[in-house]
Amino acid sequence: MLNAAMRAVVVPGTGESVQNLSADGYSVHFVTEAYKHFKPVAASQEGVAMLQRAGVNGVRRADDSQSVANDHGVITAVSNEGSLPSEFFEEFASTLAGHRVWDRDTSHVPA
Numbered sequence: 001m002l003n004a005a006m007r008a009v010v011v012p013g014t015g016e017s018v019q020n021l022s023a024d025g026y027s028v029h030f031v032t033e034a035y036k037h038f039k040p041v042a043a044s045q046e047g048v049a050m051l052q053r054a055g056v057n058g059v060r061r062a063d064d065s066q067s068v069a070n071d072h073g074v075i076t077a078v079s080n081e082g083s084l085p086s087e088f089f090e091e092f093a094s095t096l097a098g099h100r101v102w103d104r105d106t107s108h109v110p111a
Contacts, residue, residue: 008096009034013045013079021050028054035074036109038100040090044084050082051076055109072102 009031011021021027031054035041043051048061051074059071068077068087073095077088097103 006034007099008040008042009091010092011041011043011050013047013077013084014042015046017103018046018050022053031056032109035104036102036106038073038102038106040073040075040095040098040101042077042088044077044088045079054077058101058105058108069094072104073098075100 011018011031028050031041031050035051035056036053041051041056056074059074060069060079061071061074062069062076064078067080067085068075068091070091075088075091075095077084079085
């Protein structure tokens with residue numbers, strides 16, 4: 001069950017942590033529930049794979065042409081030489097200040 005006090009979810013971007021979290025059904029469900037309940041969701045690097053596993057699809061993601069993307073409260077980033085761009089944290093903080101992202105379509109999410 002989603003913790004009512006939970007404000008957002010950040011999926012870490014290292015391979016081992018993403019593998020461990022993606023293998024845990026409770027963790028995947030937690031991300032799915034956060035997305036379904038319009039909470040800000042962020043991921044960096046390999047963490048984007050966990051978002052896909054949780055059913056967070058159809059949103060624009062960061063890539064080589066854009067190091068940070070924020071699409072309907074889903075903030076993603078690719079790192080430059082091992083560190084995340086400051087824009088990732090700025091976008092996350094700005095989205096978090098809004099509490100929820102009401103313009104997100106979650107009808108396809110099975111949570």
